[in-house]
Amino acid sequence: MNGHVHLVQRHHPAPTRHVLVPDLERAMVVLAECEPGTARVVAGGTDLLLELTRGGRTGIDTLVDVSRLPGSITSSDGTLHLGPMTTHNDVIASAMAVDGVLPLAQACWELGSPQLRNRATVAGNVVTASPANDTISPLLALGAWVTLSSTRGDRNVPIDEFITGFRTTALAADEVVSDIAVPVLGADERGLFVKLGNRVAQAISVVHLAAVVDLDEGGAVRSARIAVGSVAPTVVVVPGIDQLLVGR
16 A cells, blocks of 8 residues: 655754743743743744744743634724734624724635634734734734733834844743734725735735725725735835835
């Protein structure tokens, strides 16, 4: 009987400590107790576990598991707030998200398989910071920011400053993403998300794009913000695009 055997060779030790925390406060305490760079927060785990298996993340001996925390989507003062365990399917199923931040909901719908969308979190997608991650372009176009929390306190960081390079972020070793705040589209704003992949479904983006435009009373563009992914080390906001579109 013919067949193929795939062997996974570990070049680095696997994490030896798994801490299942009941809340974010306990997660922050555990992270503060660990040596910098030796612990990682795991939520859905869809990217992190692959990285650990393939040796992409080294020196990690503690996994701080926040998967028991509830996913939450709330709205306040024209802003949608996504909790650290909000999954892609949570966004798709939320009328507030579909109505208020449509490009993000469209990106969540395009991500992977139903099983992956049910497990993978938006916060994890952002922290992984791959330019191919579909949710980052709509978050950039919508002007989102993230709240980073630790035992030292909280800080709010615009998402374009949070992602610092290819798969690198401003997240400190003792911090966790506690909130993603996304301004909802205004009455005169329109937005969309599109992607191109090598297959119809479950495709990693060859390129993905999110656009938000503000229209005047006559339907002409007053301002525009377009973010494109998979074309550079980070998802980028196209410079000067508003000058080309204003008035059209």
